[in-house]
Amino acid sequence: MANPATEKKLPLCPNSPNCVSTQAVVSDTQHFIAPFKISGNPDEAWSALKKALISQPRTIITQETENSLHAEATSLIFRFVDDINVILDADAGLIHIRSASRVGYGDFGVNRKRVETLRAALQKSRVIE
Numbered sequence: 496m497a498n499p500a501t502e503k504k505l506p507l508c509p510n511s512p513n514c515v516s517t518q519a520v521v522s523d524t525q526h527f528i529a530p531f532k533i534s535g536n537p538d539e540a541w542s543a544l545k546k547a548l549i550s551q552p553r554t555i556i557t558q559e560t561e562n563s564l565h566a567e568a569t570s571l572i573f574r575f576v577d578d579i580n581v582i583l584d585a586d587a588g589l590i591h592i593r594s595a596s597r598v599g600y601g602d603f604g605v606n607r608k609r610v611e612t613l614r615a616a617l618q619k620s621r622v623i624e
Contacts, residue, residue: 505580505593513602514595515610528610530589531623537585540622544581544590547616551609554579568594568609575599577606590623 508514508526517530533540541562548554548566558565562583567576575598582591592613594606617623 503582503584503591505582505591506595508593508595511596511600513599513606514593515607516593516595517589517591518593528592528607530591531614531617533585533588533590533622534624535622537583537588540590540617541583543617543620543622544583544613547613547620548579548581550616551612570605577602577609579609 505516505518508516508519508523512525514526515528516526517528519526519528521527531540531544545556545559545564548564549556551568553571554566554568556564556566562585564581566579566581568579569576575596577594577596580593584591592610594609596602596606614623
């Protein structure tokens with residue numbers, strides 16, 4: 496389980512281009528991606544995020560607390576595993592997310608696409624802006 500003292504911090508991205516994070520420095524265009532701005536009830540947004548996440552192919556939630564989760568997405572052919580870490584910051588009205596490949600250097604934009612696909616699903620559900 497995550498340590499409550501550090502729950503609002505995602506792991507840092509490595510120097511390789513196979514990771515995106517809403518907590519990367521904004522000027523780090525290779526890794527930074529905008530957080531999800533919640534519109535309305537944070538619990539509804541959190542619930543919608545979990546549904547959208549597990550609806551993605553070969554993606555499972557492996558750890559979960561009240562306001563954080565870890566999921567794994569496995570690629571179809573080579574069975575590479577990507578780690579997805581998500582934090583609900585209800586006080587700030589944000590959902591922070593990090594998606595990163597466990598191995599290799601490049602990811603052909605897969606991690607950024609995954610986060611943007613989640614963003615689109617949540618926008619369609621009208622739980623984020």
